[in-house]
Amino acid sequence: MNFVFSPRWVPWSVLVTAGGLFHPGFSTVCAVEDDGIDFQRDIRPLISDRCFACHGPDEQKAGLRLDSGDGLASGSRHGEILDRAAPAESEILRRIFSEDPDEVMPPPEIKKPLNEEQKSLLRQWVMEGARYERHWAFISPQDPSIPDVSNPGWCRNEIDFFVLSGLEKRGMTPSPEADRWTLGRRLALDLTGLLPEPSLLADFVADDSDQSWHRYVDSLLGSAAYGERWGRDWLDLARYADTNGYEKDRPRTIWPYRDWVIRALNHNMPFDEFSIRQLAGDMLPDRRPEDVIATGFHRNTMTNEEGGIDVAEFRYHAVVDRVKTTGAAWMGLTLSCAQCHNHKYDPVTQDEYFQVMALFDNADEVEMPIPDKDEEQRMESLRRRIDTMSASRAEAFGDGLDQAVMKWAESLVPTAVNWKIQSPEKLMSERHATLTVLEDQSVLASGDKPNKDFYTVSFNPGAGSWTALRLEVLPHESLPFDGPGRAHFFNDGDFFLSEIGVRVGGSSSDESEWAKVRIAGASASHEKNGRPVGNALDGQRDTGWQVGNRFASPARAVFNFAEPVTTEAGDSFEVVLDQHFIHQVTIGRFRLALADETAAELKAAPVTHEVESVLNRMRRGEEPDQHEIEILTTAFLDQAPEVAGINQSIRSLREQMWDRTTSLVMQERSEDNRRQTRLRHRGEFLQPRHTVEPGVPDFLLWRPGQQEPANRLEFARWLFEPGHPLTSRVFVNRTWSRLFGKGIVSTVEDFGLQGSMPTHPQLLDWLALEFESSGWDIKALHRLIVSSATYRQSSSIRTEYQNQDPTNTWYHRGSRFRIPAEMVRDTALQAAGLLEMEMGGPGVFPPQDSSVTRLAYGSPGYNASGGADRYRRGIYTYWKRTAPYASFMTFDAPSGDMVCTRRERSNTPLQSLVLLNDPVYVEAARSMAAELAVREFETDRGLVESLFLRALNRPATGKEITTVIQFMEDIEKRVASGDLEPVPLPSKDMEEAVSAARWTAVLSVTRAVLNLDEMITRQ
């Protein structure tokens, strides 16, 4: 090919450059290193960034679409933009090179001009025929051939061939292997997040055979600390936290999920199972309780409990977050970009976004008691104590029990009522709570839990003349504190009934046939102070009936009609329960009944329906049978003043039973109660539009006729279908990024068109396929990567490549980077011998100043844990979202508010202050120094060597030893001369053993070493 450019539109400087590109032997300034243009690497990122916003999946200005080859070929509505015969004359180039602000593309107002180099790349692409390829990450990984290298002897496994080939192509050589000390520490930090165990390191350093290597790596992979290190990494994706977030930010219990993650990783659960359980463990046909706990992954979304909120709105935001997190964690897709409009860059329409949302929308958010032997035993023993105490109540009455029971019962008989329980025909919750009719005709609420709601219940009583309505509120084990209300905080287990409305009418929906039933008065079995049942009749919605914390006890209210209501067969009653409050105080379970007695004003009985039924039969002159006497006896004892003390004790035992450990989990709704997912215009909650069915974006169906997943479980399995272009690549890339400090695709969360290109695409595919074919074996992947020569390289900077490869893109050396926040603390405590290895359980509170939490809503205090809990690994630190553990935040820990796929690694003076002065690090230094100070070393050299070994896991160099010893001598001298104030000795024992000057010197060098850059660096 040989083109002559028309100088009319080509600036001369560009002409030279471009000319050079066309004649490889003539190259001057070269934008690309290889021969010719690589569309994936050179062109798509450019046109995606500059063009797709207007000519892409969302908008097609002038009818032009540039995100596909077809679109490019068909041109705009003004005609073709490519001139195949004379590429140089193509419209696309004319517009790119135009100097007219009204013509040039991209237009100046988008503020993303192309520079000369980029323009010339585009020209070269057009000149070479404007070849178009599907985005690399949307094609299934291809098995690449292992490249030839000139130095195969360097390679330890396949990874190295890919890496070395890249280096050789650029005339670079790899670095030598790092020394054993460095490698020992590097491997331990990478695989376990801790310093190497001394005896293991000793073996590793003493023996540089491959067997020793494998032994060492295997022991790290097999250690319990492995699951904690990689678990913490996974929790970043899960946005794990121990509080609900937003204003109230109340505590939640979801640590059983955190422990599940650690355990699963330690057991090397294959990544497909690991994922499927977290995404849809509640839907597995043979699920175990652990599988359901795993669904806590998507319960780590935040919950807004601010007073005046719309609960449904924040549930929507939680589902939005689930889509976003799933996209980032498993698929490397920025799906959330399509929430408000079609994706600007990737082929995801807004409809498809909501299809994915529909997959996650159909779950209820529930708490599940966790199976735990200790806990079950505790419950069993509480139950036994309650039974024994209950039985013991009879003793207070001796032989007079039966008589007392009957006397009590007879006193109630005259007011007993023959209630006719009504079976609901139609049920509606205005705010979409799930209302289910149970066997006893009671109605149980579950699922969505709004602040305000109307329950509308219709029933068909048959022909009759009705005088009163009874509303029973009933306990249920699915309700918070067992009910009867749904309030899980502030009004534990209670409800708030603002108003009750009763109508009667025919079967037709014609409003004119319905008549309001006037209610003359009401009574209730229980009323909270200041919340009498009369409030439900006063026409004021800000007053209501509440029963107080009844904890699992039923209550009743009776509403007398002003005059009897006569119905014919087929007529309906309709009862509206208006609940208008905040903090989700709605009724959890209730039952309706009618009476047709005309005698007097009917009252709510002080006893349950079951007891009242017995009393009612007695009223009709029937004798209670043995079973009924038992019922009466229990009811009598529950209220008898003689045993009030025992009843109080029983109640407090009951309350202890609510103190059981639960975990937040997902629970798929039943098929007949499916939630309708609607597309929301502009992504806004308040603008629901048409209903969408579950599914995935079309471009992610890679086989002809492939079935779209229709629910969460199918979706989770679909992620692991062979040939999925993203799942495996995204995981191996993220793993790589943790071990090398950056990914092969540096945007580990975005494999879309705006993401970075892989530096080593073939290596990425090879790893992805290898991971898949290993059965998604995570430990095997870790072993594979750390076994490579690439990984083992020394991380020292090589000046000769400072210009050519300043960011080590091609792995000419090992990686060196600061360790994550939790490791910074764990390793300091470990070096000091303070780290506590206890695993699992509720979050703990390492020391920090209470001013940290004071800034959060309600200014809560901070009670630091005592004992061993002060020294637990960072993964167990209690995480309060609105006031996270401050020193971790200083070291870039994520706040837990949203998915974090890669942590920043900043380097700030506040970090220095933490390491110098934070109580955790001060305590570590003092503890370590105290041991060193009392140990007998022949010389100070021994002390320094020991200090370096323990903290940095390597011998100190001669220069370091001299420097530190001189420092110690200097400090001791200064203290002796009064030039420096000594640090007081920590204990009486120490005072006898060590001089203040000596202590000051030893403490200072210990602090210094624990503050070294190397201490917080994996190198």
Add this chain to the structure above:
Amino acid sequence: MNRFGEKVSFPAVPQPIRQTVNTMNTLSLTEKKLLLECRTRRHFFRDCGLGLGAMALADLAGASQSVSQPAKPHYRPKAKNIIYLFMAGAPSQLDLFDEKPELRKLEGKPLPRSVIGEQRFAFIDPDAGVLSPRFDFAQYGQSGARISSVLPHLREVVDDIAIIRGMHTDQFNHAPAQIFLNTGSPQLGRPSMGSWAVYGLGSESRDLPGFVVLNSGGGLSGGAACWSSGFMPSVYAGVPFRSEGDPILSLSNPPGVSRGLQGHTVDLVNRLNRMTFDHVGDPEILTRIENYEKAFRMQTSGPELADLSSESKETLAMYGISGNGGSFARNCLLARRLIERGTRFVQLYHVGWDHHSNVEGGLKSQCAQTDQASAALIKDLKQRGMLEDTLVIWGGEFGRTAMVEASAALGRSAGRDHHPHAFTIWMAGGGIRPGITVGQTDELGYYVVEDPVHIHDLQATILHLLGLDHERLTYRFKGRDFRLTDVHGKVFDRILS
């Protein structure tokens, strides 16, 4: 006992090896072995280190994240620094700035349904009656601004401020609205305004953080997300200054360690770090060295900043500072001292404006705590010649309803609920036209009818005053160039000088 006392039936794996905690006894054996190793083996790491003497240190330091070097704005800034007085909880504009005589006539009556539309409220019902303004308004200053009698001090500086009555927002719950105002999105995870400012301009302070957060009145609904650096590195995050004790967490030396000893220790840290640098050549180590020096300086400059004894009696009296408590007044003075020392963005949160009940009493109490010091800050900055470089902003996250909030169940009466459609803030200083009142609401104070300013417009305007184009100040994350103003925002030029 290990809580994971196994009962799961996952595939068996090698017995976990517990990392035993070192004790001196077990260690010394191992250590002997290790020490033997060090003496007999060639220590590759040290011997093969490659010196970097020839390389310019400045080049290397540039490779790491550092905000100590001021960056370049897009155009000439009108203001160098910002003090944002954030009135958390949302003060009632109808009782402070936006005078609505019509509401007195409508007292107790519901607003027409045509006005309310389908709006959702946090607590009240749409048919709640009107609550008339709680205070009288009068005209003040040359500019003749009309403000409430409950702000007696603000009237003295009314010619220095611009009152913006056309603010409106999208959010009507506290946490989302505060986060929205600070980060441009009600969802979490975005960098806050102060982070953007420091990201765009750097900080001129050698010894103090570029973005500082002060707090009074109680804990904040939005929490740490309000000053988070979101997806930017934590170096851009706001640093909370504490009102008691050390101003910055971990600023004091450990117990028993003198300043002299701390200095020697930091010096040793850096000498050893320097040796590592000489071997491995990683520029991050140079940044670390620099940061230890800066941290050590902060240990002096922090307490010096918090020590108000060098301030004159007159100054303290002007702000109304008495005692040492962490009051709003004290924070206002600290803000000036921070700006003097080169801090870019100071955000004062004062919590306590959420007057769902007794809005009259609540406003009296809050104004008593804040009015004098807010006005004093303007006067103080002005008399020191700092006001022209400093942008001061006063305001909450939304407004309050014209309708009364009352609830027997919640024990509330004569309050006002959350109102996102109209509220008032004021701005003063660098680049702001002083002595003006802009923006009009309808006669019920319900909607903005003239010169509306959305939260994104406010953010665009603030960045503009700092010399930053809100459309060009971007940060690439997840394939997208994020902005403080999302994809919205227009500079509100009516208030620009």
